[in-house]
Amino acid sequence: MPFAYYRRLNKKQRRIYDASDEVSALPLSRPSAMRSLVHHVASALASEDRVQVERTSRALMDALCQQLDVPRARLQVRSVRPLDDWGELHGLYTPPEGRRLASIEVWMRTAQRKKVVAFRTYLRTLLHELNHHLDVQLLELEDSFHTEGFYKRESSLFKQLVNGTGL
Ligand SMILES: [Zn+2]
Numbered sequence: 001m002p003f004a005y006y007r008r009l010n011k012k013q014r015r016i017y018d019a020s021d022e023v024s025a026l027p028l029s030r031p032s033a034m035r036s037l038v039h040h041v042a043s044a045l046a047s048e049d050r051v052q053v054e055r056t057s058r059a060l061m062d063a064l065c066q067q068l069d070v071p072r073a074r075l076q077v078r079s080v081r082p083l084d085d086w087g088e089l090h091g092l093y094t095p096p097e098g099r100r101l102a103s104i105e106v107w108m109r110t111a112q113r114k115k116v117v118a119f120r121t122y123l124r125t126l127l128h129e130l131n132h133h134l135d136v137q138l139l140e141l142e143d144s145f146h147t148e149g150f151y152k153r154e155s156s157l158f159k160q161l162v163n164g165t166g167l
Helices: 004-008 011-022 031-047 050-067 119-137 148-162
Strands: 073-080 091-094 102-109
Touching (some): 011 148, 031 050
Parallel strands (some): 073 102
Antiparallel strands (some): 091 102
16 A cells, blocks of 8 residues: 555656565665674764764765665764754755765754754664665665655664664
8 A cells, every 4th residue: 555645646756656665675785794883873872972973873874885785875964953844854865966976964963852862763864864875776766755665674774783782
């Protein structure tokens, strides 16, 4: 069952949506090699040091892109989430264009209370934006929709990364 907005998509968009919905997992070749990187991100977040969070998150994202054999994306970790009528922005993905690398921005503090987000929430945000990147670079989709398959892939990466870490 596609999400409700499927009805508003045109034929071409529906084809992209369907292709996205078909893929439910992205197996990493060596998930255990990621464990220390994941721990580093968790400690950096606990220290509430934005520069450290950015440094460790970049290492994790680069390793993920390498294992999945896609070009890397530039990552910026920002502080307080922007707030607007539509809610809080958790992250943002900009696809590559010409010679410019793709870019990912994520925010590590909530809009209202400016609290550092929980580790699992933060990791989900990172993987969500990475998933948009993988739609473009790995699955070679012309657009990146939030489909059920998309969320399954996000969960599949999340589980592979946190399993066995105790986080
Ligand atoms: Zn998204």
